[in-house]
Amino acid sequence: MRTLEIAGIQVPVIGQGTWRMGEKPDQRRGEVAALREGIERGLRLIDTAEMYGEGGAEEVVGEAIAGQRDQVVLVSKVYPHNASRTGVAAACERSLKRLGTEYIDLYLLHWRGQYPLAETVEAFERLREQGKIGRWGVSNFDLDDLQELDLPGCATNQVLYNPEERGVEFDLLPWQQRQGMPLMAYCPLGQGGALLANPALRQVAEEHGVSAAQVALAWALRQPGVVATPKAGDPRHLAENAAAADLQLSENDLRVIDGDYPAPTRKQRLQMV
Numbered sequence: 695m696r697t698l699e700i701a702g703i704q705v706p707v708i709g710q711g712t713w714r715m716g717e718k719p720d721q722r723r724g725e726v727a728a729l730r731e732g733i734e735r736g737l738r739l740i741d742t743a744e745m746y747g748e749g750g751a752e753e754v755v756g757e758a759i760a761g762q763r764d765q766v767v768l769v770s771k772v773y774p775h776n777a778s779r780t781g782v783a784a785a786c787e788r789s790l791k792r793l794g795t796e797y798i799d800l801y802l803l804h805w806r807g808q809y810p811l812a813e814t815v816e817a818f819e820r821l822r823e824q825g826k827i828g829r830w831g832v833s834n835f836d837l838d839d840l841q842e843l844d845l846p847g848c849a850t851n852q853v854l855y856n857p858e859e860r861g862v863e864f865d866l867l868p869w870q871q872r873q874g875m876p877l878m879a880y881c882p883l884g885q886g887g888a889l890l891a892n893p894a895l896r897q898v899a900e901e902h903g904v905s906a907a908q909v910a911l912a913w914a915l916r917q918p919g920v921v922a923t924p925k926a927g928d929p930r931h932l933a934e935n936a937a938a939a940d941l942q943l944s945e946n947d948l949r950v951i952d953g954d955y956p957a958p959t960r961k962q963r964l965q966m967v
Contacts, residue, residue, distance in 0.1 A: 695736040695939045698921055700876045701800050701829035701849040705767050707915055708939050709739025711880060711925035716750020722757075728927045729758035733766060735936040741852070741878070741923040743771035743804055744789055752792035760794060768793065769800040769852075769878075769923075771833055774807020781809075782817035786826055801827040802852060805834035805966065811843055819847065833878075836964040837866045840875075848875065854965050855879035855920070857913055857955040858889050861962030871919050881967060882914045882922040883907050894954040898947045904938075907931065911938035913951060 697704040710732045715725045729740065740759070742751045752770060759766050770793070776785040786801065801821065803814055818830035832843070833852040840851060851870060855862055855877065862877070870877050883890060895906040902909070907924070914922045915938070926932045943951075 695936065696915075698876055698919065700767075700878075700921065701831075703767055703799060703828070705739045705921060706736055706939070707921050708737060708911060708935055709741055709767075709769075709921060709923040710737045711923040712740065712742040712751040712755060713746050713880075713925060714751075715742075715925070716747030716752070716754045722754060724927060725754045726758045728929075728932065729755065731929055732926065732932050732935075733758070733762065735932055737932070737936055738765060739767045739769065739921065739923065741769040741880070742793075743802075744776070744785055745771065745773055745804060749788065749792050752789055756792055756794035763795050767799045768795065769802065770798050771802040771804040771852075774803065774805055774809070777803055777807055777809045777814040777817070779813055779817045782814060783821065786821055790826065797826055797828065799828040800831055800849060801829075802831045802833045802850070806832075806839055815843075815845060815847065833880075834964065834966040837869055840866075840869070850876050850878050852878035852880055852923075854881050854967060855914055856882050856884050856889060856910060857892075857895070857951055858884050859965050860955065861958050861965065863917075864958040864961055866964070867917060867920075871917075874919070876919045876921055877917075879914045879920055879922045883910050883924050885967065892954055894950050898943065898950055901947075902941065904941060905934050908934050908938040908941055909943070909947075909951075911935065912941035912943050913948075915939065916943060916948070 829849040831850040890906040
């Protein structure tokens, strides 16, 4: 699978998301199995957060990577209300325990909150110096937030990005590309299934003999410097996600999709879920 460098690490351009995992005990075995199968298929980047299932998703990830920690790249996130000097350190320790690891490759501020960015970054840097995280980054930051951050240490920004939500293309994504800061796209397949039922995506999918989900992923990955982290619990979907990295959309394909989901022509408020 194609890779992209984030925080000095070569990561696959398609990873595995874990939002909504760890919420129902009766689904845990299946969630662990799905993550393990994804790793076998090359989806070695796993994205989670202390918010997901209030730590439950991190526990699922910890079980899935047991015995193969060195095979995966772990991304987790700290709640904004834990983003103080002392709060970040305590939250990270809890995440490390749930994940069953001594370090997190990439630790993100989940969204901006009450604490000054400088305070949060100071805490991140202390964790990095201690070897508990590899690098730090942010999530749900718009352009003005990143410019206020104004620090070279930020490794990535994770935002909502798919054909339905492409406002970041107006200014945020181009700025990150110029800065060499990769963008991690969450919910690249949309929410609720409406995107994958869209006639334009289905038309392109039929012409390529692939699924609408694969078209949506290829659409996001057409942009340089983008990594996508879809969630998948079904073996067939995992296989499709892994194969989507090799799907190349034509200019005509993109025009068809643009017909239903046009590119932004003005600044839009950053959307998040």
